[in-house]
Amino acid sequence: MALLRDPRARRAIGLRPAWRNRHWVLYRFTRDAPLLIQARDRDGDPIGIDGFGGDRARVSELTADRVVLRGTAAGDFALRVRYSPFLEVKHGSACLSTDSGGWTHVRLMVHGTVTLGTGLPGPWRRAQPANCDR
Numbered sequence: 001m002a003l004l005r006d007p008r009a010r011r012a013i014g015l016r017p018a019w020r021n022r023h024w025v026l027y028r029f030t031r032d033a034p035l036l037i038q039a040r041d042r043d044g045d046p047i048g049i050d051g052f053g054g055d056r057a058r059v060s061e062l063t064a065d066r067v068v069l070r071g072t073a074a075g076d077f078a079l080r081v082r083y084s085p086f087l088e089v090k091h092g093s094a095c096l097s098t099d100s101g102g103w104t105h106v107r108l109m110v111h112g113t114v115t116l117g118t119g120l121p122g123p124w125r126r127a128q129p130a131n132c133d134r
Helices: 007-013
Strands: 015-020 025-029 036-038 057-062 066-071 075-082 087-091 094-098 103-108 112-118
Touching: 007 015, 007 075, 036 057, 057 075, 066 075, 066 103, 087 094, 094 112, 103 112
Parallel strands: none
Antiparallel strands: 015 025, 036 075, 057 066, 066 112, 075 103, 087 112, 094 103
């Protein structure tokens, strides 16, 4: 995973090498760092659709090629996964962009499950919803 190769990214989420050998590195968390938090503007105020946000969404699955989010309401969230143009919404209704820290900004358009995955850019990609403007 590219995240583990970048020492700055590891420090940002609180990962430190705990053990290693010639083929493996085992990391430990040094602090609690939630993967999904409510997005905030430059003044520190919560960003949200119709005031929703907060703990209304969570990461229910995270693998090397997929992130599954479950939301109980629409809202704007910062996902602690580095943004990539190859990241796309595979299932559900959400908008993806990058935030000022390079993390993935997720706007859940409705409640429910959203699956993010990777894909190649091109005309065959699933388009983002029309109301993704911020």
